[in-house]
Amino acid sequence: MYPINLLLDNCPCLIIGGGNVAFQKAKGLLAANAVVTVLAPEICPQLQNLVQAGQIIWQQRPYTPGAEAGYTLLLCCAGDSTANAAAAKAALARGQLVNVCDKPEESNWTTPSVIRRGPLLCTISTNGQAPAFSRWLRLHWEEKLTPAYGEWIERLAAIRAEAQSSLTSSQARQAFWRQALTDDIMALVAEGDQAAAEALLRQKLQHFCEEVQHENH
Numbered sequence: 116m117y118p119i120n121l122l123l124d125n126c127p128c129l130i131i132g133g134g135n136v137a138f139q140k141a142k143g144l145l146a147a148n149a150v151v152t153v154l155a156p157e158i159c160p161q162l163q164n165l166v167q168a169g170q171i172i173w174q175q176r177p178y179t180p181g182a183e184a185g186y187t188l189l190l191c192c193a194g195d196s197t198a199n200a201a202a203a204k205a206a207l208a209r210g211q212l213v214n215v216c217d218k219p220e221e222s223n224w225t226t227p228s229v230i231r232r233g234p235l236l237c238t239i240s241t242n243g244q245a246p247a248f249s250r251w252l253r254l255h256w257e258e259k260l261t262p263a264y265g266e267w268i269e270r271l272a273a274i275r276a277e278a279q280s281s282l283t284s285s286q287a288r289q290a291f292w293r294q295a296l297t298d299d300i301m302a303l304v305a306e307g308d309q310a311a312a313e314a315l316l317r318q319k320l321q322h323f324c325e326e327v328q329h330e331n332h
């Protein structure tokens with residue numbers, strides 16, 4: 116396995132099958148801003164709600180060869196394993212990204228457990244061997260990863276942009292961040308005082324820049 120973060124904004128993605136497994140996969144793809152089409156003769160009530168809300172497209176028919184053409188990514192979760200296998204084989208031959216929900220060996224990617232906090236994305240996988248443990252680890256880490264991290268990342272990105280203009284070498288920027296982002300700052304974030312954490316970090320940046328300037332003279 117090799118982890119990558121796919122940027123699927125506006126990419127056409129096809130889910131074959133319309134049961135509960137398909138619904139879980141549709142939610143994950145919508146969270147990544149993909150354009151989701153479900154291909155199945157029947158779909159579950161939760162998917163019907165998404166169709167009515169205009170969030171997904173439904174092609175009301177069984178899989179036929181060629182239906183996979185034009186999609187960036189394919190998820191095969193039909194109740195019919197022959198249809199799943201045929202779609203996967205055809206899509207792999209076209210070089211598409213393919214997952215068969217109960218056949219990792221027929222896929223070129225698998226679905227991890229996911230935790231999102233704004234731009235933060237944490238994923239857990241067991242190479243298909245123990246999904247129940249992926250779920251347990253997700254629940255375990257969800258408690259530790261406070262929702263505040265989403266906003267904190269936005270604040271860090273702004274300070275990072277400032278550090279990029281005030282510290283000219285990448286070595287200096289790396290040295291700054293490695294000594295600046297410390298447990299005391301993260302404790303303030305955990306306590307809910309992001310403003311104090313940000314102020315402390317800015318103070319450290321200012322001192323660091325002064326030291327660098329001093330060394331250069």
Ligand SMILES: C[C@@]1(CC(=O)O)C2=NC(=C\c3[nH]c(c(CCC(=O)O)c3CC(=O)O)Cc3[nH]c(c(CC(=O)O)c3CCC(=O)O)/C=C3\N/C(=C\2)[C@@H](CCC(=O)O)[C@]3(C)CC(=O)O)/[C@H]1CCC(=O)O
Nearest residue numbers: 216217225226227228240241242243245246247249250253
């Ligand atoms: C992470 C998660 C995300 C998601 O589903 O989106 C996910 N499975 C989850 C839960 C879960 N799945 C199953 C159980 C019952 C316990 C058990 O049977 O073991 C539980 C636990 C529960 O639900 O409590 C049954 C199951 N799962 C697979 C098979 C087929 C097989 O193993 O062959 C069967 C047997 C079906 C049957 O018996 O009919 C296969 C896969 N499941 C994967 C992902 C991929 C590998 C992930 C990894 O590497 O860990 C892969 C390969 C599919 C893929 O790549 O899409 C989600 C946790 C979400 C969360 O965080 O809460």
Ligand SMILES: NC(=O)c1ccc[n+]([C@@H]2O[C@H](COP(=O)([O-])OP(=O)(O)OC[C@H]3O[C@@H](n4cnc5c(N)ncnc54)[C@H](O)[C@@H]3O)[C@@H](O)[C@H]2O)c1
Nearest residue numbers: 132133134135136155156157177178192193194195198216
């Ligand atoms: N990955 C996992 O975590 C996991 C967990 C449980 C089950 N599964 C497997 O995933 C599959 C789907 O599970 P489910 O609970 O969503 O099933 P389900 O029975 O609720 O839904 C099956 C769906 O497939 C559609 N379908 C049937 N034949 C089709 C065809 N030829 N073309 C297109 N669509 C077709 C049906 O209309 C229905 O919408 C099953 O094979 C199941 O064994 C995987």
